Amino acid sequence: MKPSEPGTEPTLLQAASDSKSMTLRDEASPPERRSVPDGYELGVLLGRGGMGEVMLATDSEIGRQVAIKRIRGDLGTMAEARFLREAQIQARLDHPAIVPVHQIGRDPDGRPFFTMKRVTGTTLESTIQNASPQQLLRTFVDVCLAIDFAHSRGIVHRDLKPANIMLGDFGEVYVLDWGLARVLDEAEDTQTAFAKVPTDSGQTEVGSLLGTPGYMSPEQVRGESVGAATDVYALGSILFELLTHEALHPRGAAAISATLQRPTVAPSERKRDVPPELCIATQDALADVPGERPTARVLADRVQKYLDGDRDLERRRVLAAAQLAAAREALDADDRGLAMQTAGRALALDPESHDAAQILTSLTLEPPVKNPPELAAHLAAEDLIVSRRQWRQVALAWIAFYVPLPLMLVAGVRDPLQLVAFYTPVTVSFLLACYWTKYGRPRHVVSMICAIASMVALSRLLGPFILVPTILGVMANGFLSYPTHIRRPSVPIALLVGGFLLIVGLEEIGVLARTWTLVGNALVSQSAFINFEGTIGSVILIGANALVILVCALFARSIAASRWEANRKLEIQAWHLRKLVPA
Missing domain, CATH: 3.30.200.20 (Phosphorylase Kinase; domain 1)
Structure with missing residues (x-):
């Protein structure tokens, strides 16, 4: 070596x-x-x-x-x-x-x-942190069976601990150090002439106590007569350490008082994901009263059943019922997060629990009356992603207003200032859409005011009844698709409808030059700053309407596609969640 x-x-x-x-x-x-x-x-x-x-x-x-x-x-x-x-x-x-x-x-x-x-090999103590849970539990079963064999021969080890268990190089498991072992049918005093007290390092020294603090049973610490149950307590301490990777009691002399004050500790207190059946098996082995502890063979069988997947169904149902009751209490207290966790545990313990599945499914499918802060923050982040995607489409829509500009210049501009006045709010709206595409958090009122200003300027091109109502309708559809306006639609509707009435009203009171008249059964609309005479005027008029139809169609498709994808995901998730409910 x-x-x-x-x-x-x-x-x-x-x-x-x-x-x-x-x-x-x-x-x-x-x-x-x-x-x-x-x-x-x-x-x-x-x-x-x-x-x-x-x-x-x-x-x-x-x-x-x-x-x-x-x-x-x-x-x-x-x-x-x-x-x-x-x-x-x-x-x-x-x-x-x-x-x-x-x-x-x-x-x-x-x-x-x-x-x-x-x-040859290494101690269990040195492999706890690196070995797989299954390997550790299989080793533990072998140790329990060896100790059960010793008990059947009337021998108690009295110093079981990970340092006294060796894992051989070829898969063997050995229980070492039988120097403190007691033969139950022999007189006590003939076996304690060289009693041993472990030090802080875990070594066992000559003294008055028999064993290693931290693994000794309460009766062993008190110096009372010991039996097979003493070894079972030590096995429970070892199992606790294998499940949590932490010692049950502190090292050294502090373990003495810890053992007496609180001999039984659930592994789940140190590590939440310990399987319930192993947690209960450990607690039973650590019972304060020796007679309430299982035998080493029973403890081995319970761990082996876990490894084999043959779990104690009745015990699991009892645990599931406790988790289900906790889920209902959390639901009554409006703690949806805790309710989902406990209902999920109940369903994991008892997959046939219809009540647990119903609670879990309803909590998932039915929105809360008031969103928890964590969920509210998540929803806000998702809204921001959707907002950026929509503002990207809005920016592209504003670009479409520049497409007819070359044709208008060819047709002839009678009043360049009105042309500039038309493209100024269009340009501002485009820049705002680009900004909100990158940074989010749009100011919708500002955007709507810019949009109305653009429509006032557009009415100078063809009058208030051509293109303007259609584009305002598309804008209304876009603004109302935002979550904030879904809950409060009055603001965008009032502003956009008011914007159209404002255009007509300004012309009626003479603030803006009148661009439309009714002649008999005919509506006559004229441009305030572009010449629409001849073929070029027809091209501009037809092209502008076709462009508006195209932009409206693409914008509507973008919103519809986004909603379709979201609804499809929700339906798929809901279908899977409904399958949680036992038939």
């Missing part, structure tokens, strides 16, 4: 550790010089703890590599008894997830040792 790089977790080449977490090989502290057990050739130091060390060795007879764990120094008979007891307990547990013990004996100096299978 090579020393690990700074900031990384070591890859342990050991089967189990002793009373203190095994340290990495340190060239400055070589293995203790002592006699070699008969039949073995010693190799490098793999790990070292407070009471023992693990060496790589080769079995001389069969040529396989093993790990030899031997006691360090002369620690007395109590230490030797505990060392041998650990080996004997581990040897009893013939399970694929527990490293097998090959031999227990004494070296030529009379000191005890035992040999184990040599395993």
Whole structure:
């Protein structure tokens, strides 16, 4: 085994550790010089703890590599008894997830040792942040089954934690460090002569407590008698960490008070997207009362059912009902966002929930009486996009007024000032449309005043009854397509109708030169500044009307296409949402 790089977790080449977490090989502290057990050739130091060390060795007879764990120094008979007891307990547990013990004996100096299978891999603690949730949960199931096997043999581990679980290089899972294990049918005091207290670093030191704070059960912290449920609490703590990537309790001594004050914490409090069935399984394993915790086998089965997709349907329906009730409460409080979230969770838990689907569908399809601020901001942004698109079409429409200018110059301009007066509001309206196309936020009243001024000037060209009413009607259609005017249509209607009446009225009172008269059954209209005599006049008149028809058609099509696309999207979304409702 090579020393690990700074900031990384070591890859342990050991089967189990002793009373203190095994340290990495340190060239400055070589293995203790002592006699070699008969039949073995010693190799490098793999790990070292407070009471023992693990060496790589080769079995001389069969040529396989093993790990030899031997006691360090002369620690007395109590230490030797505990060392041998650990080996004997581990040897009893013939399970694929527990490293097998090959031999227990004494070296030529009379000191005890035992040999184990040599395993390679990394600890669960160092892989939590990088492994996939499925891989972590599969590992957890294997650990639960190994612990259930130990419980069936009357043995409790008492120091389960991610650092004591190894993931082998070839998919194996091993539960390590059985130094604190208790045989339930043996007297308590014969097993606690070397009690261990973990330090802030997570290592387990000699002291008065048995286990690692943060993974110890409440009864273990209080120094009470422990049983299989103690290991289940530790398994719950591990599962909590796998689901949230956070430790259940703080590290070190602070974990003692945290365990006693609040032993049970829902993983969803730290991470909202924890699956409900795993959240409940974790809470059950962390129950304060030992008798209320499931067995390790039941806990493994519940996690495996989640992995297999065979979830507890009845439990999910109960959870769905709670979420549905929360959705209705949120709906009564007019909190549509929370109502949609909780109704969505209820539907995810119980896809056949007709009530949850109805709430979700109605909230999606039926607009609120008052839009929430977030929705209002979103709608304003969408209105701005539509506004820019429409003002682009308006800018193109104003350009069309320049098309007949060459023909009018050819026909002859009687009053150049009136021609300038006609194109001045047209040019201003065009520039405003370009500005609002880029920046949005149009001032519609300003735009309508400019449009009316343009129509007053246009009436000087052909009179108030030719082209002017048609163009004002197109403008009315455009202005009324904006959301603000849909809700308050009176302003654009009044201004545009008033603009037309203003033109007629100004001519009637003599402010503007009269451009039209009724002769018998004929309406005679004349231009105030352009000569319309001959063929060129007919061309201008026909072309202008054709141009107005074309611009009106294109503008109407743009508005209709925009609405058609929006309605089509809404209908498609509504159709999909209606499919959420169970048949």
